[in-house]
Amino acid sequence: xSSANSxxxxxxxxxxxxxxxGAIVILYALxxxxxxxxxxxxxxxxxxxxxxxxxxxxxxxxxxxxxxxLTTRTRQTPEYIASLPEPTGTCDEVTRKRNMVxxxxxxxxPRFINSLVIAFGSTFLAVLLGTMAAYGFSRxxxxxxxxxxxxxLSTRMMPPIAVAIPIYLMYRELGLSDTALGMIxxxxxxxxxxxxxxxxGFIDEIPREYEEAAMIDGYTRLQAFRKVVLPQATxxxxxxxxxxxxxxxxxYAFAALLTSGSAQTAPPFIPTIIGEGGQDWPAxxxxxxxxxxxILVFTIxxxxxxxxxxxxxxxxx
Amino acid sequence: xxxxxSIVEKAADATAKMTPNxxxxxxxxxxxxxxxxxxxxxxxxxxxxxxxxPLIWAIYLSFTNYRANRPNAAVEGVGLRNYERVLTDPxxxxxxQTTAHFVFWTIVLQxxxxxxxxxxxxxxxxxxxxxxxxxxxxxxxxxxxxGNFWRFLYEPQIGLFAYAVSWLSGIPTSxxxxxxxxxxxxxxxxxxxxxxxxxxxxxxxxxxxxxxxDYIYEAAEVDRASAWRQFWSITVPMALPFIMLAILFRGIExxxxxxxxxxxxxxxxxxxxxxxxxxxxxxxxESWATGRASAxxxxxxxxxxxLANIYVKALNKVKQR
Numbered sequence: 001x002s003s004a005n006s007x008x009x010x011x012x013x014x015x016x017x018x019x020x021x022g023a024i025v026i027l028y029a030l031x032x033x034x035x036x037x038x039x040x041x042x043x044x045x046x047x048x049x050x051x052x053x054x055x056x057x058x059x060x061x062x063x064x065x066x067x068x069x070l071t072t073r074t075r076q077t078p079e080y081i082a083s084l085p086e087p088t089g090t091c092d093e094v095t096r097k098r099n100m101v102x103x104x105x106x107x108x109x110p111r112f113i114n115s116l117v118i119a120f121g122s123t124f125l126a127v128l129l130g131t132m133a134a135y136g137f138s139r140x141x142x143x144x145x146x147x148x149x150x151x152x153l154s155t156r157m158m159p160p161i162a163v164a165i166p167i168y169l170m171y172r173e174l175g176l177s178d179t180a181l182g183m184i185x186x187x188x189x190x191x192x193x194x195x196x197x198x199x200x201g202f203i204d205e206i207p208r209e210y211e212e213a214a215m216i217d218g219y220t221r222l223q224a225f226r227k228v229v230l231p232q233a234t235x236x237x238x239x240x241x242x243x244x245x246x247x248x249x250x251x252y253a254f255a256a257l258l259t260s261g262s263a264q265t266a267p268p269f270i271p272t273i274i275g276e277g278g279q280d281w282p283a284x285x286x287x288x289x290x291x292x293x294x295i296l297v298f299t300i301x302x303x304x305x306x307x308x309x310x311x312x313x314x315x316x317x
Numbered sequence: 318x319x320x321x322x323s324i325v326e327k328a329a330d331a332t333a334k335m336t337p338n339x340x341x342x343x344x345x346x347x348x349x350x351x352x353x354x355x356x357x358x359x360x361x362x363x364x365x366x367x368x369x370x371p372l373i374w375a376i377y378l379s380f381t382n383y384r385a386n387r388p389n390a391a392v393e394g395v396g397l398r399n400y401e402r403v404l405t406d407p408x409x410x411x412x413x414q415t416t417a418h419f420v421f422w423t424i425v426l427q428x429x430x431x432x433x434x435x436x437x438x439x440x441x442x443x444x445x446x447x448x449x450x451x452x453x454x455x456x457x458x459x460x461x462x463x464g465n466f467w468r469f470l471y472e473p474q475i476g477l478f479a480y481a482v483s484w485l486s487g488i489p490t491s492x493x494x495x496x497x498x499x500x501x502x503x504x505x506x507x508x509x510x511x512x513x514x515x516x517x518x519x520x521x522x523x524x525x526x527x528x529x530x531d532y533i534y535e536a537a538e539v540d541r542a543s544a545w546r547q548f549w550s551i552t553v554p555m556a557l558p559f560i561m562l563a564i565l566f567r568g569i570e571x572x573x574x575x576x577x578x579x580x581x582x583x584x585x586x587x588x589x590x591x592x593x594x595x596x597x598x599x600x601x602x603e604s605w606a607t608g609r610a611s612a613x614x615x616x617x618x619x620x621x622x623x624l625a626n627i628y629v630k631a632l633n634k635v636k637q638r
Contacts, residue, residue, distance in 0.1 A: 022442030025434060029451040038477050039466050051475040129360040136356035140349055155368040157621045159573040161597045162614030165607060166371030169385060189367035192360050221352055252461035252576035271465040271580055281469055288466050292458055299457045303450045
């Protein structure tokens with residue numbers, strides 16, 4: 001018999017071949033992690049440590065990056081700083097070491113909150129509209145259903161910049177420029193196409209007999225939808241929600257072109273964090289770390305739904 | 318099914334008629350047809366408002382000399398002149414070539430690495446689920462935020478990337494100017510894109526590998542086909558539709574590539590990394606040539622749409638085999 005190396009063979013992959021496969025995959029995973037670990041390490045370095053050569057792996061941790069991210073500062077003379085009363089907190093203390101005083105909060109927090117509001121708002125709407133439309137397409141004979149579905153998908157083929165031109169003009173007319181509502185509507189529209197496709201797949205899998213049985217028991221169509229179909233589709237809805245959330249959380253092109261101030265989200269804001277004399281990398285890294293953490297947590301907590309969503313989408317389309 | 322439906326429907330209609338004043342009853346008694354439209358309409362209306370109406374507007378603008386920074390100037394139709402300018406503009410062709418170059422190399426790298434990883438993970442070594450999750454992390458992140466940070470990693474004097482390459486190869490770090498060097502800058506972007514999106518290709522390939530039924534391998538085993546033979550005549554062809562699907566998705570996405578390039582190089586040095594989306598952004602939001610930019614947008618859309626359609630036809634043929 002030939003040596004069975006294939007994963008699906010009748011014979012289990014040999015111990016050595018598993019070991020080699022594992023070693024390569026783990027090596028790749030560790031290399032993949034390096035940039036992320038570096039982002040985190042940079043966020044807890046002092047500015048001089050962050051740009052030293054060779055790159056410092058051992059260093060004294062500092063909260064300067066986070067302080068600089070969350071505040072704006074002005075430079076003062078050492079005499080002036082000495083004349084001030086005791087520092088009021090860690091950030092005050094850290095900042096004074098560089099002859100600076102805190103002038104006020106920075107824009108990061110409002111931008112971060114914008115990201116939260118817009119991402120969660122649009123995800124909720126996209127999943128709501130997507131679930132309804134998916135149910136509609138899955139259970140009823142809709143005229144031109146295939147064409148409609150293809151049209152819904154094709155809206156994703158446009159480069160965002162191309163869509164941004166007319167949206168920019170339209171939003172200017174409607175007063176939606178630089179508003180959270182405008183961004184929520186826009187992201188909902190972008191996500192709804194994905195939501196309909198993913199959810200239609202999930203709902204198609206739920207046997208129609210369940211609803212029919214419920215309706216024979218006296219439920220109306222809507223009751224059957226709410227009490228029978230929705231609970232069955234929870235996993236699919238969760239997977240879809242995560243995808244919508246990841247998109248809305250990470251989106252840059254629309255946000256950069258359509259928002260400038262009050263509704264700006266974190267992705268266009270983080271690259272604009274500039275310190276004295278060049279980019280303040282610890283502050284940028286701190287902003288990046290805070291911004292990435294929610295998604296990291298999501299990925300790890302919800303990996304099963306994610307895997308299912310991605311592979312499912314692949315199988316469907 | 319239809320019979321039971323119509324019975325329920327009639328019963329519901331009857332109930333609705335009995336208490337015509339109750340709104341609740343009326344909603345409950347909605348016919349399936351009404352429910353179908355009620356459910357589908359909101360999504361369609363939103364898509365019409367935010368996607369189709371702007372698209373039609375863009376088509377209209379592409380035939381005019383409108384400039385968004387002069388909203389009050391008279392708008393004149395210019396026929397096909399915008400399209401003519403776009404299609405004869407050497408910068409546009411240059412950008413298309415740059416884009417094609419990126420799409421090609423990112424697809425090659427991501428497919429090869431992604432498939433290899435999927436193949437290895439499919440052996441289910443101990444801890445494979447955990448390591449798969451770790452590998453997935455980059456694709457969940459924001460390309461812009463990540464691109465911005467990779468700019469730091471690429472810095473020749475202080476960046477980790479230059480340091481690591483220099484340590485491995487002995488080339489001085491000052492020569493590893495990934496973002497400033499005309500020949501290296503495109504690769505800087507390809508590397509980050511590959512880092513981010515290989516997991517995505519890997520996942521789809523994994524789905525493909527897991528969809529291959531065991532009995533095919535069992536049969537091959539009975540026929541004493543070598544492992545190599547099994548790989549090329551079972552694994553690859555059976556997983557091919559999935560690999561092609563991954564290529565389609567990555568192709569469309571990378572054709573639209575914007576955020577990562579903007580943050581890493583902004584199109585430079587010179588214009589060696591200026592992809593189509595960046596040219597388009599310059600025309601629309603820096604030159605404010607809204608009409609010409611709209612024409613370019615339509616050309617791009619038609620190009621992606623056309624290529625994707627041809628590709629899907631090929632994909633369907635592979636699937637039917």
